[in-house]
Amino acid sequence: MTQTPRFVRTALLVAPLLVVLTACHTPPGQMREDGTITPCRGHRKDHQLCGNAVFNAARIHKVAVGQTREQVRAAMEHEPEQRTAKNEGGKPAEQWTYMTNYQTRTWSQITFTNGVVSSVVSLNR
Numbered sequence: 001m002t003q004t005p006r007f008v009r010t011a012l013l014v015a016p017l018l019v020v021l022t023a024c025h026t027p028p029g030q031m032r033e034d035g036t037i038t039p040c041r042g043h044r045k046d047h048q049l050c051g052n053a054v055f056n057a058a059r060i061h062k063v064a065v066g067q068t069r070e071q072v073r074a075a076m077e078h079e080p081e082q083r084t085a086k087n088e089g090g091k092p093a094e095q096w097t098y099m100t101n102y103q104t105r106t107w108s109q110i111t112f113t114n115g116v117v118s119s120v121v122s123l124n125r
Contacts, residue, residue: 026038028041031078053102056098057101059075063075065118069112072117080098081099091113097110098110107125109122
């Protein structure tokens, strides 16, 4: 009976461990199969909001004036962190707000008037 070489035995033992460790350290801002976004790690007050900001920052450039809610939803791939309704000049308006930079506390606010994007602005809060 031949023996399995040592490096093969080592590889067979280490490979499953690497798979587990890789799965545990998914980078922040990645969409999971279940539709949730991976959070940040480390010394942050809100790990999930940080992960959302990483995710949102890579998508906000796809949003433009004139797009419908459905088009914005498709571009951003998830619901906003905040949603408000108001009247703007006598017209009903809705605002969707996404965190786009956790460190600088920058939010991107998308305003819909008559069902289409009328403005996209960045706000520091």
